[in-house]
Amino acid sequence: xxxxxxxxxxxxxxxxxxxxxxxxxxxxxxxxxxxxxxxxxxxxxxxxxxxxxxxxxxxxxxxxxxxxxxxxxxxxxxxxxxxxxxxxxxxxxxxxxxxxxxxxxxxxxxxxxxxxxxxxxxxxxxxxxxxxxxxxxxxxxxxxxxxxxxxxxxxxxxxxxxxxxxxxxxxxxxxxxxxxxxxxxxxxxxxxxxxxxxxxxxxxxxxxxxxxxxxxxxxxxxxxxxxxxxxxxxxxxxxxxxxxxxxxxxxxxxxxxxxxxxxxxxxxxxxxxxxxxxxxxxxxxxxx
Amino acid sequence: xxxxxxxxxxxxxxxxxxxxxxxxxxxxxxxxxxxxxxxxxxxxxxxxxxxxxxxxxxxxxxxxxxxxxxxxxxxxxxxxxxxxxxxxxxxxxxxxxxxxxxxxxxxxxxxxxxxxxxxxxxxxxxxxxxxxxxxxxxxxxxxxxxxxxxxxxxxxxxxxxxxxxxxxxxxxxxxxxxxxxxxxxxxxxxxxxxxxxxxxxxxxxxxxxxxxxxxxxxxxxxxxxxxxxxxxxxxxxxxxxxxxxxxxxxxxxxxxxxxxxxxxxxxxxxxxxxxx
Numbered sequence: 001x002x003x004x005x006x007x008x009x010x011x012x013x014x015x016x017x018x019x020x021x022x023x024x025x026x027x028x029x030x031x032x033x034x035x036x037x038x039x040x041x042x043x044x045x046x047x048x049x050x051x052x053x054x055x056x057x058x059x060x061x062x063x064x065x066x067x068x069x070x071x072x073x074x075x076x077x078x079x080x081x082x083x084x085x086x087x088x089x090x091x092x093x094x095x096x097x098x099x100x101x102x103x104x105x106x107x108x109x110x111x112x113x114x115x116x117x118x119x120x121x122x123x124x125x126x127x128x129x130x131x132x133x134x135x136x137x138x139x140x141x142x143x144x145x146x147x148x149x150x151x152x153x154x155x156x157x158x159x160x161x162x163x164x165x166x167x168x169x170x171x172x173x174x175x176x177x178x179x180x181x182x183x184x185x186x187x188x189x190x191x192x193x194x195x196x197x198x199x200x201x202x203x204x205x206x207x208x209x210x211x212x213x214x215x216x217x218x219x220x221x222x223x224x225x226x227x228x229x230x231x232x233x234x235x236x237x238x239x240x241x242x243x244x245x246x247x248x249x250x251x252x253x254x255x256x257x258x259x260x261x262x263x264x265x266x267x268x269x270x271x272x273x274x275x276x277x278x279x280x281x282x283x284x285x286x287x288x
Numbered sequence: 289x290x291x292x293x294x295x296x297x298x299x300x301x302x303x304x305x306x307x308x309x310x311x312x313x314x315x316x317x318x319x320x321x322x323x324x325x326x327x328x329x330x331x332x333x334x335x336x337x338x339x340x341x342x343x344x345x346x347x348x349x350x351x352x353x354x355x356x357x358x359x360x361x362x363x364x365x366x367x368x369x370x371x372x373x374x375x376x377x378x379x380x381x382x383x384x385x386x387x388x389x390x391x392x393x394x395x396x397x398x399x400x401x402x403x404x405x406x407x408x409x410x411x412x413x414x415x416x417x418x419x420x421x422x423x424x425x426x427x428x429x430x431x432x433x434x435x436x437x438x439x440x441x442x443x444x445x446x447x448x449x450x451x452x453x454x455x456x457x458x459x460x461x462x463x464x465x466x467x468x469x470x471x472x473x474x475x476x477x478x479x480x481x482x483x484x485x486x487x488x489x490x491x492x493x494x495x496x497x498x499x500x501x502x503x504x505x506x507x508x509x510x511x512x513x514x515x516x517x518x519x520x521x522x523x524x525x526x527x528x529x530x531x532x533x534x535x536x537x538x539x540x541x542x543x544x545x546x547x548x549x550x551x552x553x554x555x556x557x558x559x560x561x562x563x564x
Contacts, residue, residue: 064392089466093463093464094464098459098462102455106456108460108473108474108477110477111477119460123463123464124464
């Protein structure tokens with residue numbers, strides 16, 4: 001592979017499958033993905049299209065019975081397919097980090113948010129408890145939480161959904177990673193809060209120059225933030241391109257259907273226009 | 289504390305259990321400075337007496353003061369039970385959490401081994417062990433602690449598996465946390481309440497096992513008093529005077545009852561989602 005210094009993440013032929021009692025389930029099949037430094041790549045697709053599993057496999061978070069294979073998986077000069085657990089642990093949280101969909105479950109309910117932000121600092125930099133704590137308070141201030149010194153002592157259930165997601169973002173951005181994988185970070189939030197959280201995430205992104213792999217099914221968000229868009233269906237990439245090209249001249253029928261599925265109050269109501277998650281069904285025409 | 293109790297209890301059983309246990313623990317801790325009669329001092333004029341002004345709870349078959357012996361017996365019984373629970377808890381939680389992080393095949397095999405130990409009859413194994421190596425306090429504590437460790441391991445394994453599957457553990461791995469860090473910072477803090485409940489029930493089992501072994505003469509050896517040992521030696525005089533044997537027996541009965549009431553209550557307060 002030619003090593004383009006501009007490329008941060010290069011994945012060739014990624015496949016993720018799960019061994020179950022009913023047989024092998026292929027969640028992701030033959031996905032190629034390239035993310036450049038500072039680029040925002042949106043991975044879109046409906047539920048079950050394999051976009052989250054792709055994100056987890058990049059983090060090395062697919063545990064048995066799941067199996068990840070790829071011809072190539074390079075991140076910032078590291079061969080992730082050959083990296084040891086120790087090497088991966090050193091990268092995770094520091095150079096590549098993740099924002100989860102549901103901050104209530106992704107935060108430890110039994111520990112204060114401050115200690116959870118301090119955690120990532122303490123894992124990667126052998127700093128003392130107090131130093132890590134003051135870093136955590138500073139990070140809370142940076143993600144726009146008022147009275148950060150007091151809030152740091154709060155437990156996750158004492159914060160609102162938006163504040164919890166800000167905490168997640170503070171954790172993800174704590175060590176200025178080169179790549180942030182955001183797995184539907186706004187899905188669990190109210191629309192007004194969504195806008196604030198997105199604004200925060202991308203102002204931090206602009207500040208640090210991190211690349212973002214943004215996993216979502218919200219095309220409105222995609223149009224606003226993406227540089228490139230990768231459309232997934234049933235574990236495969238069906239279309240990939242510049243955000244303008246995807247929105248203005250979608251080539252694939254699935255992408256067109258996905259764009260058409262965005263609700264439009266002026267359009268006539270038509271329940272027959274539904275997406276088919278499986279290509280086989282789509283080929284047969286309208287389901288049922 | 290009082291407001292907390294009022295909000296979290298219905299009826300009087302919990303405050304009564306708490307009060308009784310506090311009394312027992314205080315008596316055990318401060319026994320030596322309470323100005324009690326020497327528990328080994330023989331009063332040959334008053335054998336197996338019922339309560340008198342001189343001996344508030346009567347005397348045993350050698351004329352030793354039963355109040356004093358019950359208080360000193362509480363020290364032994366409670367200490368043995370507490371030490372055994374700590375040993376069982378540390379061993380069991382270590383094994384259980386360790387097994388939960390072994391990985392699929394090894395985990396399945398290891399938990400079967402734990403199951404084998406859970407199914408051993410405690411009193412039988414304890415009898416055999418103590419009959420061979422003899423009963424002094426450390427071996428008694430070690431035997432009881434090791435016998436109850438597998439139950440802790442089973443509970444800890446189940447809870448640790450559940451916590452391991454939670455998203456915040458995944459999130460911690462995504463931050464580069466290794467297994468050791470995850471166990472210490474993510475798993476253990478979230479299983480405290482379940483371990484506390486398990487410990488309270490194990491405490492009453494351990495007290496009963498210690499009492500049973502001492503009753504049979506394999507636990508605490510005379511003249512050192514423990515409740516089970518006192519019942520064992522006083523039972524022979526049930527027809528001479530039924531009073532003395534009742535003193536340690538009721539002390540044991542009410543203490544175990546109080547521990548169980550508190551254990552049930554802890555379960556309801558700490559793990560409300562597990563009700564029924």
